[in-house]
Amino acid sequence: MATAPLLRLVLVVSCIGSSMAVLFSSLPNTLTVTASPAAGQVLHAGVDQIKVSWKLNQSTPASADSGYKKVKVLLCYAPVSQADRGWRKTDDHLKKDKTCQFKVTTQPYSSGGGSFVYTVERSVPTGTYFVRAYALDSSDTEVAYGQTTNAAKTANLFDVVGITGRHASLDVAAGCFSAFSILALVFFFVVEKRKAKK
């Protein structure tokens, strides 16, 4: 009889546990991730490509990856691109974390590792980045990670120059409409002066 409420309690706790926020600091760094850009290299959005590869660390026991089902690779902001920009803030709770906002790829995990060639999307803004890969379990929860930079996120960072979004036609249109507004004003002033003279 006493086991029924206990069982219920365990059920409740495990439910909470699985939906409880995953903390980044709790994840083991078991993946080695490498990306093709050299440190300080400048890439252009929409044009240049990044080749990302990941595999399990040499030092990790082979059985550690038994729970890994998928790998999610993301493009992440380096601290210099996060400074004074609260909307890119790093938070230990992965659900609230805004460090990595661009998905590179999500692939099934294989113990031999994997790679992907990513063309930097045109929506990626100007900034300094690194690449991070999360290992996901069957419920798509992060269980491990790896990144191209060190723990302080200071090494091996590369830059992306985003598209400006400007076009020559926009420049011309802006000029024309502005001129029209000023001319309309001048026109009415001239008309007023003529009327006043009459």
Add this chain to the structure above:
Amino acid sequence: MGDSSKSSLQVEPSDAQARFKMPVDSEQKATEFWLFSFAAPHMQAFHLSWFSFFCCFVSTFAAPPLLPLIRDNLNLTTTDIGNAGIASVSGAVFARLAMGTACDLVGPRLASASLILLTTPAVYCTSVINSASSYLLVRFFTGFSLASFVSTQFWMSSMFSPPKVGVANGIAGGWGNLGGGATQLIMPLVYELIHHIGSTRFTAWRIAFFIPGLMQTLSAIAVLALGQDLPNGNYRKLEKAGDKHKDSFGKVFYHAVTNYRAWILALTYGYCFGVELTIDNIVAEYFYDKFNVNLRTAGMIAASFGMANIVSRPGGGFLSDWISTRYGMRGRLWSLWVVQSIGGVLCVVLGLMHNLSAAIAVMLLFSFFVQAACGFTFGVVPFVSRRSLGLISGMTGGGGNVGAVITQLIFFTGSRYSKETGITLMGVMILCCTLPISLIYFPQWGGMFCGPRADATAEDYYAAEWSDEEKEKGYHSSSVKFAENSVREGGRRRRPSPTVPVEATPTHV
């Protein structure tokens, strides 16, 4: 001061009445307000002025709802965004003062249309910016257009009689301010449409800026083509015909800056209208970042703040007029203080809300009170001075923008306070800066805590702005007429008093 004095004294009342569709008083100002009419010149002026002012608001606050895109495209920091927000409202501080003077001197039609057409290039050029400094510059110059608020209030005060001036000013101001809310809906919608058609994110937001630009250009042209300064015509025509005396800037300036009530109202307006501008600048980003809603939802929430202006500010003007029928100017002052203080309390509470629906609910209540306070303020402003009405409207309006600059500077620049804390502290500042209303005193009508002086009259108060030589030449006659028409500001108790017999001509003319 902006009224045809001599000609109206000679015209038969029935003739004057016959020329206008609407009933008018001795200054040819409408004594009724027909919202859904376009009757020239009174209601036509109303619709032209509120709509052109609305377009200025749409342009000035077109950037905030698109900030999540602009900040990435231009690589902006929070400091850059904060500075641009301050710049967007600081230009209008001095522009509003200049506008007040311009209205006094050349009339609201030319003054407002010139300002609006001269600032539209800044709106179009927003589509070609590529750095934090160019972003700041376009927002700064676009913000100048908010000075058209002064011409709106001035124009309404010239077209509508004292019993209706509160509601006319309130609706014109409120429906103009509405632009700050409408833009939070319009811009994300236009952006999504353009993005859907095929442009990249970073191009689509640029194209979107042509919409507010076009609205602004076309509305200003309508003002020039269809508008009229005064019931009897435009300034230039009336001045040439000798019907209107051209006042001197020095005198107008002197009588504005020496009137302490103008300074107090400038301060307190900074904490209803100024706060409204600040919220227009920060609210979309606030909801987007704090509650993790998407761009369109953040825009809708932000829009509902500004959209309350449809009824809240006009409501303030209407209630101000209604309260004055019972309690006169003292009622206007008390209700202004009460409403603005409640707004302050709600602002404090808003920053403390951590639940999305609660935050939205508090924000809506807050918007009603803070915007109604703006309406109440401009129920008082037309009575502070007759000669310098334009400049005093400008000072009050400019004070509103100063309040916006100060609150953004102290609470929303850099990372010193989180946005929630900033909002709560801003509420405390509202409460403190609303107290000076208790210091406003009109000798003929009283103040919040003191009754009127027995021997003071409205004519004395307004005639004191003119020197004896000017009075001899009859320049002040419109002030005299205004004093007669504002007899109701004494409140119900004073009406049977023989101090100001409306039918008799003033003896000291």
